[in-house]
Amino acid sequence: MIDQTHSILIILVISVITILLRVGPAWLFPPDKPTPKVLVYLSKVMPMAVIGMLIVYCFRNTQFFSFPYGLPELIGALVTVVSFLLKRSTMLSILLGTVTYMYLIQVVFV
Amino acid sequence: MNKKTDVYTLKKAFETSLPTLAGYGLMGMAFGLLMADAGFNFIWAGIMGLIIYGGTMQFVAVELLANHASLLDTAIITLLIHSRHIFYSISMIDKYKDRGKARPYLFYALTDETYALVNLPPDPQVNKAQFDLDLSIMNQCYWILGDMTGALLGSFSLFNTEGVDFAMTALFIVIFLEQLLTSDEFSPAVIGVGSALLCLIVFGPENFLLPAMLLILAGLLFVRKKLEKPPEEKNRD
Numbered sequence: 001m002i003d004q005t006h007s008i009l010i011i012l013v014i015s016v017i018t019i020l021l022r023v024g025p026a027w028l029f030p031p032d033k034p035t036p037k038v039l040v041y042l043s044k045v046m047p048m049a050v051i052g053m054l055i056v057y058c059f060r061n062t063q064f065f066s067f068p069y070g071l072p073e074l075i076g077a078l079v080t081v082v083s084f085l086l087k088r089s090t091m092l093s094i095l096l097g098t099v100t101y102m103y104l105i106q107v108v109f110v
Numbered sequence: 111m112n113k114k115t116d117v118y119t120l121k122k123a124f125e126t127s128l129p130t131l132a133g134y135g136l137m138g139m140a141f142g143l144l145m146a147d148a149g150f151n152f153i154w155a156g157i158m159g160l161i162i163y164g165g166t167m168q169f170v171a172v173e174l175l176a177n178h179a180s181l182l183d184t185a186i187i188t189l190l191i192h193s194r195h196i197f198y199s200i201s202m203i204d205k206y207k208d209r210g211k212a213r214p215y216l217f218y219a220l221t222d223e224t225y226a227l228v229n230l231p232p233d234p235q236v237n238k239a240q241f242d243l244d245l246s247i248m249n250q251c252y253w254i255l256g257d258m259t260g261a262l263l264g265s266f267s268l269f270n271t272e273g274v275d276f277a278m279t280a281l282f283i284v285i286f287l288e289q290l291l292t293s294d295e296f297s298p299a300v301i302g303v304g305s306a307l308l309c310l311i312v313f314g315p316e317n318f319l320l321p322a323m324l325l326i327l328a329g330l331l332f333v334r335k336k337l338e339k340p341p342e343e344k345n346r347d
Contacts, residue, residue, distance in 0.1 A: 014167060021189075021196050022195045031207045050326070052302030053322050055286060060310055102276065
């Protein structure tokens, strides 16, 4: 029983901190006040920078200097990029890239 | 706004959400499975998807729960893993200005994927406020359903899903491409990738997001004068 209470507390602590981090800024800058110019600027440039960072994050554990030298990731990414440039379909590119990657790590580079 | 726009918006939001349906559905199931292994049922998994709603954090939470981590440790780890969300939210203050009652939820729902998707160039025919809300709710529903399904199914698996998390990588790649193709300014991309690579090398794979975010913020502020076209906006606030 003590165990379960502690588990609930762990989940609540994570939840409260997460909510503060995500919604906190919205409370600090209420919509009825003019948005500071620097935040207007950041809203335009931040997404592209963040998504670039997230791509690096996705490859953070890829082994480029030992077998399979990041080849499954690189080929999967290449398939995603090329198919998107050709067809401009988000779904298709994600599907092709993911299937390619899964095939490579499950069948080819075992 | 009229019914036709609403239906069209809902349809577009659903189409946009399909990659997350696959990604969140399967990653959520992986999380649920871990929860089941750690002795927690689908209700626990679903509630965590509802009130935490963060992939990496929930995977770490399984460890914290299994090891009876202290609340202080839990708080510190949560701060470290979720600190990047402060920056996501700050950069949405302007875009999410006039969202009325939905505003707090829209901020809460800004996961990596949702943040990326709501920042795509919008379809001119959708009601953007409705679109963002529809998309945010759909994405979280997929995540919660995945979490619960995984915990219910346990280790039962239809096929080898190893590598399916690449769907999220592919999603970010496609969104990045889309942004590059529709923008005439590439320095944010260079700053983002450059800062992340540098911090990955310096801080290692598990601790680089926060320093990378700070470096990105510094970099973007550094080039602000150059990027903002009207020359009179030189005051630094």
